[in-house]
Amino acid sequence: MHLILLLSGLSFQFSHGLQPQFVFFQTPKTWSEAQNICREQCFDLATTHDMREMETLLEVVKDKYDDAVWIGLSKGKTRRWRWSLADDDFYKEGERSYLLWRSITDDNCAVFSNGKLNMYSCETNKYSVCFDATKQGADQYILNTQRMVWTAARDFCRAHYTDLTSLRNDAEYQIVQQVANGSEVYVGLFRDPWEWSDQTDSSFRYWNPDMLVRTDSTQTCVAMLKVNSGKWGDRACTETHPFVCNCIVKKLSFIKLRISPQDSMLDLSNPSVQADILEQMSQKLRSYNKTAGFHLKWRKQSDGRVFTKEP
Known part of the structure; x- marks a missing residue:
């Protein structure tokens, strides 16, 4: 019985779906200690979903720190493919994983060529296709003919449009093929092992540009760095730093x-x-x-x- x-x-x-409320804690803690405090007093360590939230976070910490500030990102064990454009509402069910591969390698970025995706080195200079959410139809897809590494292409698209393009369905594969006009182009697909403490599946990244796509680091926790104007870098989790919690009204x-x-x-x-x-x-x-x-x-x-x- x-x-x-x-x-x-x-x-x-x-x-x-709730708006984050970032709260800055100035007492230095290790990453794990900061995580525990955030979970006890708020919701969790800070997660960012897009540049708008990142700008809010930068405003919260401003000049209140000298070196680094912990956020909720740490290194997991498995590299996963993600789209640079992280907005949950942008994707219907199954669209994030609609990946039509031609070549499978150990590289961590993707180029689009002749209707299919190829795994490619993130450090190669390529054309890219940006996406503009303020436009409609085919006008949303813009060919960037400046040759750039993947991270530079992403930052260019974010600065001038919305982001590197995603490929959610057959129609978008066809449109991007027309826009690319036979060129190999970077799209917004990349893979890395980084995971958010609150298990949110946000693919937003704000690394210092010279760090490219971070996959091989031995330091497994992430902080905003003063020397990089708040852009991210990896640090040993045992270091003690101030930290930011997401104190969302749960x-x-x-x-x-x-x-x-x-x-x-x-x-x-x-x-x-x-x-x-x-x-x-x-x-x-x-x-x-x-x-x-x-x-x-x-x-x-x-x-x-x-x-x-x-x-």
Whole structure:
């Protein structure tokens, strides 16, 4: 007979679609310490989705720091393909992953040529195709005939238009083929291993331009750097720096659940067991919505217990 238990409450904080409120903490901490403080007092370390949010973040820190400021980006284990244009509303289901490859290599940027994508070195000077969200139809796609490395092409497109172009469907592949007019061109596709602390799938990057696409660094945490006017650089996670939290006004939900452990000897008062349950639930939630940020934690009773055995 299974042991049936009632969870006293699961606090579910959900951030997707809400405006971030960045708060600067000046007391230097390691990256992990900063992450813990942000999760306890706010939502998480700061995440940025676009240049508008990045400009807000730059305004928040201004000249209040001397060297570096932690944000919520750290290095994961797997390189993933992403589009430079990070706006969630820009993509319908399946459009981010509609990648028609011709060549598969170990390179981290993509060029478009004759209707297909090719993995290519980010350091090669190429033409590129920009996207302008203020225009309509074919006028949204602009050929940049200045030969640039991928990061320079991205910054050019962001400065003059919206971003490097994405390829979401067959129609866009055809339009870009016409715009490219036979040339190999950079598009907004790149891959790297960097992940946001709040699990938001934002592909926005603000690296110092000479860092290109960051994949080989041994330093695994990211900070805004004073010497680079706030552009990002990687630092050892054990260094202590001020940090920025996203103190968004969270949508807070409480969920009550019954669980039936297969092992009736399982100690559900054990903090490591409770942490494992939260992690399994987090993974399940992420499988339903890969772009949302959220944070789960147990809501304890007045006596400190999380679980109550049903009669």
